[in-house]
Amino acid sequence: MTALIEATNLSKQFGGRGLFGLGGKPVRALCEVSLSVARGEAVGLVGESGSGKSTMGRVLLGLTPASGGSVRLDGTVIANLKGEAARGLRRRMQLVFQDPYSSLDPRRRVSAQIADGLLAHGLATRAEIPGRVATLLDQVGLPKAHADRYPHEFSGGQRQRIGIARALAVGPDFLVADEPVSALDVSVQAQVLALLADLRARLGLAMLFISHDLPVVRSLCDRVVVLYLGRVMEEGPAAAVFERPRHPYTRALLSAAPNIDPLRRRRRILLRGDPPSPANPPSGCVFRTRCAWAVAACADAVPALDVAGPGHRVACIRVDDPELAPDTQPDGHQ
Template sequence: MRPLARTAGLRALYRRRSVTPLVSAERLTRRFGGGGLFRHARVVHAVSDVSLTVGRAEAVGLVGESGSGKSTIGRLILGLLPVSEGRVLLDGVDIAGPDREGRAERRRRMQLVFQDPYASLDPRRRIGPQIEDGLAINNRVPRAQRRTTIKALLAQVGLTAAHADRFPHEFSGGQRQRVGIARALATSPDFLVADEAVSALDVSVQAQIIALFADLRTRLGIGMLFISHDLKIVRSLCDRVIVLYLGRIMEEGPAEDVLERPKHPYTQALLSASPSLDPTRRRVRILLGGDPPSPSNPPSGCVFRTRCPIAIDACAATPPPLDTVGPNHRVACIRVEV
């Protein structure tokens, strides 16, 4: 970690900041559809009442299947999508605050790394100018220094200055993802949302990018929200993990606790479904029947109950609250004995 607290003043600043999390999302809710005279009246709750915090140099894993709302949460936190309810704070300040300059500054400090290294780079521009965009905005880095800064950014992600003059299609998938990370780092952010940033990559390259993320976190002290469907990757990279199902938090806590000793039946099923590397251990699975229900018509009470192997009648009554079951470990299930 970066030695931040060198002087007394800095130490005080650091202490205050360590109390306020770097990023905190409070009771985020996002609805799609509904309203409008000619629109389909059905409202989809993509995200319901999700709160989370990410500290400096902390990596939080956001795990869930497709339709669980994990990407939506990432975009809500970055302000790319307006929230329906709730708010997002950066260093205790609402990112949607009224001051225009502050908003731009907060946007600079929060960046996104995309899943698809092919779609997220402009195919018609060389990558140097694409990285330069982040430096040029608000003229943050003077034009004369940009070439050097781009070189430094490329070096930071394991590429060389010569790469700046190439087009995206001249790179392999892993290299493109490095370019995407360099572009995100161009604004010197404090916080990164990595949205399935390694899932499109080959295994051997995936490991390189995971190592790069781990390195950025420890070396630059960047806080990270790591969105992924792969529990093993989250386990290797993240301190804490949040398990989502249909836009609601099912379980959250330290990565080791949640992924070694899962309490929620959904987390257990997820872990059981992910295949093991050892062919001699083709184990008996908790096979979940059916598909996740549609977010436009979620089940009453606990949204997981329609696929849950241990559901009882009471599960349909009210949405279960997040109960604490261990240090920082919370589970939304009425069937879990605390």
């Protein structure tokens, strides 16, 4: 499939000047990450807290400038766009926030907040706004009569639906959903996920779905990208990554996820220690200090993403080692 949004060797670092501009080491949030999302495709971005997931989403949207690499929308480098071209870009790329409670202004009616984008981009006159808002509320499963209410009058799930309606108001092609259901009850999560899946199918949206909840990602996404300390460890079709994960980090993440199949036993793989500081990452493979399969050679060079199957790539020098076959476990792990 042809990519709608494409990031190439994307890097982002913060700081590095220290107090009063002196000293201090830069914090590397992303390091040479390449990722693409085709029109109508949902790609899951997973990893522990601090792995760079939210930074990736913000850089793709142009909300945070990249330190290196490029982001293209339909082949156009977004950093090169200025003026009206940049305004058009913002309309095509939208964000659904994690927290439905703080993402809406409590002092403004819902109708006004949904209408902001329509007015800013000249997509509707003030006379047309009530009808457009009613249509958007219906699209996300809310009655049009709710348009004149304030955010405190809604539940968390309803607020997230309003946030989705606000993002859809300008007719985007690409949607970044940053942990959009993590603040919701489980039953409400399922409803919002079903809504996102339905909207993607009906509107042909490309979606980057950021989450630490692996079962949620599996239910919604076509492909999965696994980040650790700002680097891609594994990427591929969701079925391949979840059924036969090849990277030790992916396997550890999946072993910690809830197992809903009582007939399928899963051994827990415990990670060693805490994640290293992004200001002082390990040499070679950044995961090696916590990896049960690490060998001395893992410290020598950053592993390239090598092919492990159709559309499936893994950054591990031992990926073809029989000891790391998908059904094996490290010694001492249960």
